[in-house]
Amino acid sequence: MSSVRIIQSNELPVPGGHYSHATLHQGVLYISGQLGRTAGMSDAEAGDVAAQTRRALSSVRAILRAAGSELPDLLKVNIYIADVELWPAVNAAYAAVLGNHRPARAVIPTGPLHFGALVEIDAIAAVAHS
Numbered sequence: 001m002s003s004v005r006i007i008q009s010n011e012l013p014v015p016g017g018h019y020s021h022a023t024l025h026q027g028v029l030y031i032s033g034q035l036g037r038t039a040g041m042s043d044a045e046a047g048d049v050a051a052q053t054r055r056a057l058s059s060v061r062a063i064l065r066a067a068g069s070e071l072p073d074l075l076k077v078n079i080y081i082a083d084v085e086l087w088p089a090v091n092a093a094y095a096a097v098l099g100n101h102r103p104a105r106a107v108i109p110t111g112p113l114h115f116g117a118l119v120e121i122d123a124i125a126a127v128a129h130s
Contacts, residue, residue, distance in 0.1 A: 011062035013038070021063045029067050029125040033080070034059035035117040049086045049118040053079075053093035056121040069127045074103040076124040082117070084109040090119055 007022040007029065008014070015021065015032070016039070022031045036052020037045075046052055057071075064070055081090055087107060103123075113120050 007063060007067045009059075009062040009066040011066070012059055022067060024067055024127060027127050028075075029064070029069060029073075029127050031060055031063050031123040031125065033120045033122040034063075035113065035115060036119040036121075037115055037117045039115050041115070043116070046117070048089065049081070050089045050093040052117060052119045053090050053121075054097060056119055057094070057097045060121055060123055064125055067125075067127050068129055069125050071098060072101045073125045073127065074098075074101065074123055075126055076104045077106075078122050079105065079107045080110045080113060080120040080122075081107065082109075082111060082113050082119070086118055 003025060005024040006020045007024055009021050012021060019032050022029050024030075034056045036049070036056045047055075060074075061071055064073065079090060079094070081087060090107075
C-alpha cells in the first residue's frame with residue numbers, strides 16, 4: 001500500500017493531463033505547476049502578468065486548502081515566467097499575496113508557456129496533519 005496520497009481540489013478543474021493537483025507524502029505536499037490562464041481564455045480574460053500571477057497563486061492556495069494547509073505553510077516556490085522582463089510585476093504581485101511569508105523561491109525564465117500563459121507556479125508545502 002502506497003503512502004502517497006493524491007490531492008485534488010474541488011475548487012479547480014480536473015487536470016487535463018496525466019497528473020494530479022498535488023501529491024502528499026509524509027507531511028510534505030508537492031503541488032503541480034499552476035498556470036496563470038486556462039485553455040481557451042482570451043488575452044483580455046487572462047489579464048496582464050500580475051493578474052496571471054494572482055490567479056496561479058489562487059490555484060496554489062486552493063490546492064493547499066484541499067490538503068489541509070495554507071499559504072504560510074509553503075516551503076519552496078518555483079515561478080516560471082515567459083520573459084525575464086516580466087519579473088518586476090510578478091515579484092510585486094507575489095509579494096502582495098504572500099505578505100510577510102517568504103518561502104524559498106526560484107524564478108526561471110522559460111520562453112513561451114502552455115496556452116500562452118505568462119507565468120506558471122509550482123510549490124512544496126508542509127502539511128501538519130497528513
